Amino acid sequence: MSPDASPGFWLTGLAIVAGVLFVLGLLAAAGRVRAAYWATLAVCAAGAVLDLGFLAAGHAGPPLSVPIGLPGAGIQLALDGISAFFLLLLMLIGAAAAATALDDHGHYNSTAALLPVFIGAMTLSLLAADAFSLVLGFEAMSLASFGLVLTNHTDPPVRSAALLYLGMAALGAACLIPAMALLVHLEPGAVDLSFAAIREHPPQGWRAIAILVLVLIGAGSKAGLAPLHVWLPPAHAAAPSHVSALMSGAMTKVALYVIVRMLFDLCGPAQPIWWGVPLMALGAMGAVLGALRANIEGDITAVRACSTVENIGLIAVGLGLALAARSADLPALAALAMGGALLHVMAHGLFKSLLFLGAGAALHGAGTRALERLGGLIHRMPVTTGCMLVGAACLAALPPTSGFASEWTLFQAVLAGPRIGGVALQTLICVVALLMALAAALAAAAAVRLIGVGFLGRPRTPRTAAAHEVGYAAQLAMLAMALLCLLAGLFPGAVLAAAAAGLKQTVGLTMAGRSSLLLVTPQAGSPGYAAPAIAALLGLALAGVVWVVRRRATGGSRRGPAWDCGFGPPPAWLPFGDPITQYGGASFGQPLRRALGVALLGAFELVDMPEPGQTRAARLIVRSKDPASALLFKPVARWRDALSGYADHLQFLTIRRTLSVIFGVVVLFLLAVVLLEQL
C-alpha cells in the first residue's frame, strides 16, 4: 500500500482516459469521425504510457471513488499489477485499431461512434474495483461490441451472428452477477461490494464451487472457452476487421482477466487442488477443437477466430495449472504456469490483432476474405504479407517469435505439472500436454495454409490479381504490431517483468531469479530458453550459409515457366495459369480433415463431378459441424422454441378456459392456506 492516501497519479490518469473514451463516442456521433479516431489513437497511446509508468514506478494505491453507479454508492476504480498488465495490451491494440480505422476501409467510418466506447468499457472493467463496476464494464463492453458486430447489418449472416453473440453476453451477465453476489459475504446490514471487502471473506464449500461454475460459464463464454466458443467465429467474421482485432486480441483477454480476478484474487488461495482441473480440461479440449477448425474454415477471418479459440484454450490450461499448483502449495510452479499464461496473453493479443488487421487489409486490397478467391498477394501487397508472415510465425510458434516463447513456458509448466501429485491428475496432465502439442502442431499447419493459400501462389481471381496495398496508417499500424510481436518474442523476460506484480498478487511469487531480459528458466539455475541467443545462432547460421553460397556457388538466376512436372506454360488467355490447378484451402486441409475432422468435427466432403459432356467445373463441397453447437447450442434453441410454444397455449385460451385457470389458481391458493393453517 502507498503511504499517501490519495489514489495514484497513474490510476487517476487512466480513469480520465476511460472517461474521455466514452465522451469520444459522442464526438463521433456528432459527425467528427476522423477527429474521433485521431483522438482515440492519442488517448490509447497516452493510456499505454500511463500504464507503463505504473508498471515501472507505480504502486497499488487506494481505490478511486467515482460518483457514478449504484444509487448513492458510486463505483470504485483501482489499478494493480494484474489489471495493469491486461490494460497495457488493451491500450496497444486499441491504438492500432484506431490507427487502422483512420483510412476508411469501406465501412470503418460507421464504427466511429462505438469503437471508443468499446475500448472505454473494456478499460472500465479492467479498472473496476467493485462488483458493480466490473459487471457494468463487462456488459457495456458486450453491448458496444454487439453494436460493432452489427456494423454492416444488412446481410442476414451478420444479424444472426450478432444475435447469438448477444445471447451469450446476456448469459455472461446472468452468471457473473450471482457469482459476485455469492462472493459478497453474508452479513445483515449494508452490503459492501468493493473487492477489498470481498477479499476478507473468501468463499468456501458449495459457494466456492458455485462461483467456479458461474465464472467459468459467465466469463468463459465471453473468452471463447470451449464448449461456449460457438459464437466466436461467426461474430469475428461478421465484424469489421479492426473490431475483430479488438474483440479477439483484447476482449477475450478482458474475459480471461475476469476469470483471473475472481478465481485467483477474490476467491483466495485456500481452494481445493481440483479447482484447476476444469480449466485444464476445457482448455485442452478447446485448443485442439479450435486449431483443427482453423485448418478447415474457408474464411481467413474465421480461421483466425478459430485459432483464437485454440490460444484461449492454451492460456486456460496455464491458468488451471497455476490454480492447482497454488492450491498444492507449489508457488514456483504456479508462478511458472501463470507466467506462461500471461506471456501467451500478451503474445496472442499482439499477433492475433496483427493478423486481423492483415485480414482487413486483404479484404480491402483484394476485395475478399475467402481463401478460395485470394492468392498471390505477396506480389501486390508486400508490406501486408510481410506483417502477416510475422504474425503467422507467431501463430505457428516458431522460434524465436513470441508465440514460441510463451508456449515454451507453458510446456515447461505442464511438464513440471506432475509434481502436484496424484496419479489421476498426473495422467490428466500427460493427456493435456499431448493435446497442447497437437494443438500447436495443428496451429502451425493452419498458419502455413493461411499464408500459403491466401498470400502466396497465384491469384485466383482477377480482382485478387489487381489487389493493391492499403493506406499508410493501416500499414504503419501493422508494422508497429509486427515490431511489438518480434520484441515480445526476443525479450520474453521483459514481458514477465511487466507481469511480475500481477504474478506476485495472484500466485504470491514472481519469476524473479528465473527470468532475466535474456533468459527464461523453469527452475532457478537450470538451463532455459534464451531467445536472443537462439536468434543469434540462427542469424550466424544464415550468415554462414549465405557466405558459403556466395563464395562457392554461381550467383544470379534465370526466370522461366514453372516446371510443375512438365505441365506446359500457361496460355495467353490465362496469364497466371488456370487458378484451379493450384492447391486451395479445402485441398490443403484434406489430409487433416480425413485424419481428425471426420472424428472430431463430423466433417464430410462431397465431390460434385459433372457428367461427361457437361461444361461446368467439378466442385468439392466440404461440410463440418462444431460438436459444441451440435450437442449444446442447437438443442438449447430447440428447447427454447418448444417451451415458448407451450407458453403460447396459455395466451390463446378461450375466455372460459382462462377463467378456469383463474378458478384453479384461487382454489390452489385456498388449499394452500388451509394446509398451512392445519400445520
Place this chain on the structure above:
Amino acid sequence: MSTIIALIAQLLHIALMLAAAPLLIGLIRRIKARLLGRAGPSLIQPFRDLQRLLRKQPVLADNASWLFAAAPAVSFAATLAAAALIPSFALGMTTAPLADMIVIAGLLTLSRVVLALAGMDIGTAFGGIGASREMTFAVFAEPALLLVIFTLALLAGSTNLDVIATVLREGTLGLRVSLGLSMVAVITIAIVENGRIPVDNPATHLELTMVHEAMVLEYSGRHLALIEWGVALRLLLWLTLICTIFVPFGSGQASGFPPYWITGALAWAAKLGVLAIALAVFESSIAKMRVFRVPEFLGIALLLGVLAVIFLFVSQGFT
C-alpha cells in the same frame, strides 16, 4: 580457458556435422545398393552432387517471390542451428545451455514451415500436395515427440538435451520400460521427419507418391543443393539425437581433455554406422505405405509415448 575449449569443440562439432551429413547419405545408399545386389555409388558421391548443383545457375518460376528464393537458406540455417545444439562427440559444448529439446523441435518446425511455404509459393499442385502432407505428418509427429520429451524431462528433471544426456550417461537410472518405449517412438518419429521409407521415398520419381520431393519440386541449382544438404543434415541430426539420448555412452566432455574427444568421435561414428546399416536394412525390406496410413503409423508412436509417461507415474509414484 575451458570456455575456449568448449567453443573449439562446438565449432569442430558443427564442421563434423556438415561434413558427415552427405557421407551418411552416401553410406546408406551404398549399403542399400549392396543389399539389392548392385555395386552402388561411391561414398562421396553426394559431395559431387552438391558441387555440381552449386555450380548450376538456378531457374526460378515466373511468379516465384522473394520467399521462394530465400527459403532454402533459411531452412538450412534452421536445421544447422538445431544440429549445432545436439552434442555429437562431447557434452557440455558452448551451446549446451541452449540445447533445449523443445527449442530443437521448434527449429526443425521452422525449417519445415519455411520449405512448405516455399512449396506453395509457385502455386503448382505438387507444391501444394507436398506442403499439405508434410504439415499433416508433423501434426502427428510433434505430439509424439513432446511425449518423449515429457518422459525424459520427468527422468532428468529438465528438457535440456545436455542435462538429459549427462544424467542418462551416468546410467544411474538403469534400464527402464519407459525409455524403451520412448526409443521406439523416437525412431518412428525420425523415420517420418526424414521422409524415409515406409513414409516417403527420397529416391522416388513418381510424383504422386512424393511428399518432401514434391514440395521442393521447383528447386534447382544452389537452392536445391542447400535443400539436399539440409535433408542429409537432418537425417544425421536425428540419428545423433537417438545416439545421444539412448546410447550416450562413450561421448566425451567438451571441457575435458581434448584427446577424449577422439574416443567420443569414434564412438559416435560407430553408433551412426550401426544405425545407418539398420536403417538401410529396414528400408530395403519393407514397402512404402499409403499416405493416409501414415497418421495411424504415427498414432502408434503417440500411444507408445503416452504409455511411457504413464509407466513412469506408476513405476516410481512420481511426485
Place this chain on the structure above:
Amino acid sequence: MIGELFTPAGLVALLPLLTGVAVAFVPSGALAAWLVIGGSTAAFVMACALPWQFGAGQLLLVDPLSAHMALLTSFVGMTTAWFSRGYIAVEAAAGRLDGARLRQYHALFLAFLGFMLLSLLANNLGVTWVAIEAATLAAVIIVGLPRTAEAVEASWKFFILCGVGIALALFGTFVLYLAALPVFGPGLQAMSWSALTVAAPQCRGTLLNLAFVFMLLGYGTKAGLAPLHTWMPDAHAEGPTPVSAVLAGSILNVALVAILRTRSILESNAEAIPPGPPIMALGLLSLILAALSLWRRRDVKRFFAFSTVEQSGIAAFAFGLGGTVAVFAGVLHMTLHTLIKSAIFQAVGRAAQLKGGQQFADIAGLVTGHRALGLTLAFGIVAIAGLPPFGLFTSEFMIVMETARRIPALSIVLGLGLVISTWALGARLIDLCLGTPTKDKGPAPGRFALLPAWVHLAAVLLLGLLMPGQVKAWLLAIAVSVR
C-alpha cells in the same frame, strides 16, 4: 370525507376528472386535445406538491409511496397527453376515429388517468377498489374504440377477466375489513390503509391470510401476473397507442401498489403466513412465461405487452423478496419501467403509423430510414432489456444480487428468465431498427414528436447511473415505509 377531494392532494385526482367531464361536451377535437394536455399537466403540477403534504385523511393517504406513484403516473399521463395530441391527429386524419369517438377518447383518457390517481392516493380500501374498477371500465371502452373486431374482442376479454379479478379483490377487501374489525370496531377506520398498516400486528392473522389470497389474485390479475395476465397483451395491442402507453406502465403499478401495501400489512403480523413466497412465485412465473412468449410474437405491440408482463413479474418478485434493498430496487424498477415502456410505445406507435402496420413484417430498418425514430426505439429496447447504461440495469443488478445473497437457487431461475427475454428483445431490436428498411405508408413523425420519449429515456439514464442523493433518500424512505 368528500371535502378532502378539494385539498391539493385531492385535486391531483379531481382536476383530470373534471376536465374529462368538460371535454365530453367539447365538440372540437383540437380543443379537446389541448384540454387533455391542460388537465393532465394540471394534475402533474398538483402532484409536484405532494411530497410536502404527507398525511392520512379519511379519503386520501399521502405517504412516500402514494406520492411517488402519483407523481410518476401523472408525469407519464402528461407526457402521453402531449404525445397523444399528435398521434390522434394522424389517426383522425387517416379516418380511423370519427368526431364522436374522438370526444369519447379524450374524455375517457382523462377519466382513466384521474381514477388511477385517485386509487393511488386513496386511503380507503373501498375507494381504491372503486377507483380501480372505474379506471378499468374507462380503459375497456378506450380499447374498444377502434371498433375493429380484434379491438372489440380484446376489450371484451379485458373486461370479463378484470371484472372477475376485481370481484375477487373486493372480497379480499371485505375480509381485510373483517380482520381489522376487532381492533377498530365497525367504521371507516377498519378500511383505511394507514390505520391497517399501523394496527396490523393486532389483526387476526388467519383472516389476513384469506384476505391476502384474494387481494393478491384479484389485483394480480390487473397487474398482469401470470397466469392471470392473458388479457394484457390483447388490450395493449389493440387499444390506441397512447392509452396502451399509459396502460402499460401505470395500471399495473396501481395494482402492484395495492399488493405491496397488503404485503406489508401481512409482514408485520406475526401469526399470518409470510406473504413473500406466493408473490415471488407469481413473479417468477410471469417472468419465465413472458420471456418465453416473447419468442413467438409477430405483433410489435403484443410483443412489448409481454415484456410489460415480464417486468411486472420482476417488480413483484422484488416486492415478494422484501427487505429494504429489494423493495428499493423494486420501486426503482417499477418507476423506470413505466418511463421506458411508455417511451417505447410512443416510438412504436409512430413507427406503426409510419409503416402502416404493427406487425414485425411491416417494420424494419428504422435507423436507416428515420434515424431519430429508429434510435429512440433502439435505445428504448436496450433500456428495457436491462442493459447499461440505462437504469433497469441498476435495478436488475440490485434484485439479482439481493436474490443471490438470500435465496441463491432462485437467482439462477431469475437470470435464466432475464437471459431469454434479453435475447428475444435483442432479436427484435435487430429486426425493427436494422436491416433494409421497408417502405413507408404513412406520415413520418415531426422533428419533436418524440420529445416526450426522449425526456423519459434521459430520466431513465440519469436515475440509472447518476441518481441524485435526494432521489435516493426519497426512494429509500418509500422502501422503509413499506418494508
Place this chain on the structure above:
Amino acid sequence: MTPHLAYGAFSYDLAHLLGAAVLVLSFGLLYQRRLTSIIAIYALQSVVLAIAATWQGWVQDSAHLYVTALIALCAKGVAIPLALRNIVFRLRIERSVDAALGVFPSMALGVAVATLSILVVLPNTIESETLTREDLALALSVVMLGLLSMITRRSALTQVIGFMSMENGLILAAVGLPGMPLIVELSVAVLVMLAFVVFGVFFFRIRDQFDSLDVSHLDRVGGTHK
C-alpha cells in the same frame, strides 16, 4: 361483543337461513339447464339477498343496508332479469344450455368448493362473531360457485348470470359485516359493472359464448387498422 348480538338466537338463525338460501339458489344455478329458469333462479337469489340485506339492516339498524337491499331488489331482482329475458327473445338464443361439464361432476365440484371455502373461513374466525363467520363462509361459497358456473357452461348468458351471482355473493359478504362502511357506494359500483356486462351481451350480440362476439354490425371505421 357488538350490541346486535343481544338479539340472541333468532337473529342469528334467520340471517343464517337467508344466507343458506342464497347458497342453495346458486347450487340451483349450477344445476339448472334451461335459460329462462336460470334467469328466474337468479332473480329469486337477488330477492333473497335483498331480504337478507334488509334483515341485517334491521339487526344492525343501519340505513345504508336498506338502500343496498333496495338496489338489490330493483336492479338485480327485477330490471336485469327482465333485460336478460328480453335479450333471450331478441337474439333468439336457444333455451337449453350446453354444459362444458356434466351435471353431476359440476355439482360435486360445487360441493367440494363450498366445503373448501367453509374450511378456509371457519377455523380462521373462531373468536369473531358467529353470525359474521357463517355469513362469510356462505358468501365465499356463493362467490366460488358463481365462478364455477361461469366456467362449467358454454352459453354466454349463463356465464353472465354466474358472474352476477358472484357479485351477489360479494354483497352478501358485505351486508354480513357489521358496520361495513361505503356499502352503498360499493354496491352501486358493482351494479355499474353488471350493467356493463348486460350491455356488452346485448351490444355484441353474444349468442353462444363469450368468445364468439358478433361484431359484424359494427361500423368498421378503418377496419384495416390493426
